[in-house]
Amino acid sequence: MSATGSRTELPLPDRLPVITIVELKPKVPMAGEALGSIFHIINAASRFEGYQAADIYRKVMTGAPTEYAIILRFDTYDHMREWNNSPVKAQHIALSKHFFDEVKPELSLTGLDFWFDNKPQGTTTPPPKWKMLLVTVVVIFIMLNAVMPLIGRILSYSGLPGLFNTLIGVVVMVSMMTYVIMPAVTGLLHRWLFTIQDSQSKN
Structure with a gap:
């Protein structure tokens, strides 16, 4: 640290890494072709700016078709959106969709603004980013230490691989945060989070 002093800058919420999750069910006679198309899609995504990593999780249950979950991670929401809206992705999806019986809606875990959409009347802007970051960190800390262990114990009876249990746990946790918590x-906390403007006071 220099004599003049320095400070550590926290990344803005919209500059944090983001992930997108897609779950797919291949057609039984085309399992090999379906897996190959998944690798082609990941390879195409890896050429886009901000790409960080990809994981493929395979779900195998007795008497049920194999399913895959693809997790792509980008360094920012903007870079992930460039990939999601690109003609390259659209072309790969169009070429591979006949390999799958089902493609579930894509789940994107992005910045923090969408968790603060419940704005009180008289407010048109989201809270300051430092307030969103503080509230989200506290909520996630509580969830990780109180809710995730409980979900983990429940899923331990499912017989699924540990990594897939983690994925399910994350989806449950994020869903609870988005729709309930x-x-x-x-x-x-709306009085602290939001600046409510009284339109009548301006008249």
């Missing part, structure tokens, strides 16, 4: 938290 964050709306309740933003409602409880």
Whole structure:
């Protein structure tokens, strides 16, 4: 640290790494072709700016068709959006869709703004990013230490691979935060989070 002093800059929420998750069910006679198309899609994504990593999880259950979950990670939401909206991705999806019986809706874990959509009347802008970051860190810390262990114990009876259990746990946790916890938290803390403008005071 220099004599003049320095400080550590925290990354803005919209500059944090983001992931996108896609679950696919290949057609039984085309399992090999389906897996090959997945690798082609990942290879295409890896050529885009901001690409960081990809993981493929295989779900195998007795008497049920094989399913795959693809997780792509980018360094920012903007870079992930460039890939998602690209003609390259659209072309690969069009060429491979006949290999799959089902492609579930894509789940994107992005920045923090979408968790603070529950704005009170008279507010048109999201809270300051430092407030969103603070609230989200506290909520995630509580979830990781209180909810995730419980989900882990429940999923331990499923017989699924540990990595797939982790994926399910993350999806459950994020879903709870999106639809239950964050709306309740933003409602409880709305006076602190948001700046409410009284339009009548301006007249």
